[in-house]
Amino acid sequence: MLLPSRYQDAFSRNALPPLALWPELAFDLPGLRFPDLLNCADELLLTGTAIAGDDALAIVSDREALTYAELNGRVNRIARVLRDDCGLQSGERVLLRGSNTPGLLAAWLAVVKAGGIAVTTMPMLRAGELGKIIAIARPRLALCEQALAGELRPCLGAAGFERIVEYGGADAELEQLAGTKSPEFPAFPASQDDVCLIAFTSGTTGQPKAAMHFHRDVLAICRTFAEHRLPRCERPVFSGTPPLGFTFGLGALLLFPLFFGGTVALPAPTGPQQLAEAVRRFGITHLFTSPTAYRAMLEGENLSLPSLKVAVAAGEHLPADTALAWKAATGLDLLNGLGATEMLHIFLSTEAGAASNGGLGTPVPGFTAALFDAAGAMIDGPGEGRLGIRGPVGCRYLNDARQSDYVVNGWNITGDIFRRDADGCYSFVSRADDIIVSSGYNIAAVEVEQAVLRHPDVQECAVLGIPDPKRGKVVKALIVPKPGVDPGDALALQIQNFVKNTIAPYKYPRAIEFVAALPRTVTGKISRNISAN
Template identity: 50%
Template sequence: MHDSAHVDTFARDHLPPPDQWPELRFDLPELRYPARLNCAAELLAGTDPGRPAFHTPAGPSWSYGDLRARVDRLAHVLTRDLGVVPGNRVLLRGPTTPWLAACWLAVLKAGGVAVTVLAQQRPHELAVICEMALVRHALCDIRSVDDLAKAEIPGLRITTYGGDTPDDLLNRPAPSAPFPAVGTAADDVALIAFTSGTTGRPKGCVHFHRDVLAVADTFSRHVLRPREDDVFAGSPPLGFTFGLGGLVIFPLRAGAAALLLEQAGPRQLLPAIAEHRVSVLFTAPTAYRAMLDDLDSYDVSSLRRCVSAGENLPAATWHAWHERTGLRIINGIGATELLHIFVSAADERIRPGTTGVPVPGWQARVQDADGRPVPDGEPGLLAVRGPVGCRYLADPRQREYVRDGWNITGDTYVREADGWFRYVARADDMIISAGYNIAGPEVEDALLRHPSVLEAAVVGRPDEARGQIAVAYAVLKEGAARDAEALRDFVKSELAPYKCPREIVFVDALPRTATGKLQRFRLRTRPDRQ
């Protein structure tokens, strides 16, 4: 690794040992980055300052000149007023707005480490993240500050933005001069993205400055192929790396613009596409299915690229969208551990019902549990490697994800004889519902915090609209009332609402082996519902 520019070296100090890293490959010329690299400065450089950078449904657009000036101003406030030094972790929380994106860029330009979380996450979840990453600074939209304040995180300094008080981030005095980007190393930590694991405890996925550019210089450059006149939009928030790439990194790397929507469900996407002439769309298969019924009411002729990730894209959804719009959805699989999409295909290379082929700069294979490649046509574990790899923050699960230099994504795949990769199923207990990852054990832990619950198990069930839904099985304490709605309300108070079980089934006992191990497969096949 290169000499770090970080004064606070916590993130680098808590990387896994080098012998647990995946093999990194920089086979493309554009992936051979210089030793010193600040990805925020790179993303903001070179584009005509008069070109649009960010649009919103209400309010004036931001030009690249506006964005650079505001990022520089925020970076001055961060370093001179708030005392952020290179390497400090800075939590970012709020709806998807230009100001949230500007805060992310300012943190990176100032040499900090961005920890972007979902506005939906609850105090308990936020406290765990801040504890794991030793976060002491937070920039939070004034509308999203309540749960963060309720978390009562020791030593956390919360600075709000979007308010009218003198100490608001946007109201603090700052120099108007440009902010010189901190000369970070290409392998200095730029961000930590937290994802839920099957044990329920989140995993901190550590990514470097070069990683941020690498996902743009592989998937975006070679598969998506954006243009300067593109307008990007989509449903994933910036707390998901799918959204961070599709709404910030990719458009800025291409000198294009993004429409940032605070509400970006199917009902909001279609009118936004029509009004703002969106040309590149990022969302999950669930949203594409949901938008089909209302397509005739909106002009979507501006669309030229549609990207799907977050869950498997069924061939029926692909064909239905293609028949109605003439557009070929670009399917892809990515992972928070690898920052963005690494298997995909576009245009005439798309084969409905498959995910695609390795993105240029990436390699993929299908192997068995012992790491041996399996023959084409047989299912096995998807293994990938490329310019970005999994590096968990001080987490023993590193050994599970990285084996013999390969990143093992936890997905079961088949490689066809001609090299196309076809998704089969998740290989672990993660539930993927409408593009959201839900760790069953995390929801179980929340249920068990309710005073009436004795035991709980949460599994995924197939669902036509969402791919899967979370179903909870609960054993109650003697005398407790079987009140499913009360339990759902409790879970919503503990976790982000999308993690709440769609169904709660009360049982007298959970199926277990003779040694007491929970038999989840028996719950997945039960026919009973409530």
């Protein structure tokens, strides 16, 4: 049963799926009891400040550093801008667009503390992709980094989207407005089960799905994965590469550091091999990135990382040879984790200091895992099947019929095939759909096909994932060119650049093969399975 919402804007409460389609939730751990009124941003800021102290570093980047006192002041000033200058009503969605900077972290906290719902987007998304998100989440307002506003401006006027407030420069509107505000702001008293964030994922169609999470969910992942899987140490420093638009990055670079009273280090984006230098420069203790990045770091000359206490790998399958090579080079075992946007963060992982060899260990305390066969029957003991998860958080799509695909008989069915051994440890077998996981990014094959097919010289296209030693998989396009078109390297490069400018650049086909015809099923549909072979 839901508590009464405290929000003025009822959009998110009305968009929740029927309770009958929710997963069963479990709050068995002692730390998973929450007060009726709860603002997770305020709670985490209070927790971090109490542990670290006002003068301790909260966020540090190559350009600026914020103490906990300064972070609290900035968050409160932005919250006042949202309420006083932007007319934010509680329960309104606010789109956030920016790279991983202190400004984006402060903006997220301010939106939630003021009673808004944070809709954080990937910085690489193009206008068309942002438009889909806006059509679903219906934000009236966006806080956007100046350098990234170009792709967002074409969306103004659509689906009630009215205003962009830019930040990230001395002359930016948000900084100008915030500079006039008081550094004090009373947190909005939300209900524990009011929505505080909407996170987007993509299915095999490329149509985004919006997962809604409550204030209590944010604290639940801190009190499960962070509390029980991440080691504590004096003066922890968190860092990593996932964008805040990924819930993996939200936890790693904002929620967990505050929960631990630690520091977030945000080095300028560079290649994975420069990540090792950043670990040494900032004294990073808790590192979060993809197996692809760890493989790239292994190619560097210096992997001496004396400050590092734990290295978390997630976002894609961790090959055993990568786990073993990392252990040999650094003396540390990778903490291998599996999470999902629908589950907010990691629910299955190895333990810090335990050898993973590519396996995913056991359910995080607070969660239960099960395997199901093709008929939906639960598998007892060792076996292989579709993974189901229960815990204190779960899937709640925003007005989406696919809710009944993800939640079956109270279980969150992730779409992954797993194997469980006699000790109850789980290992990944494969995805159950046509998502291509490349360098930790989920890429819908159909969405890439649609982008390729918009090129004027392309007749037909099939997209699939092929194994790659560095990225796990890469996107490959099998293309039938139009008659009379020369299928050479020049055309391949043109198509790659065309796709980069049509959808997010990381989705482009790194491999292109021109073919005379595409294989088809007996019904005439293009067969990716045959194409892959």
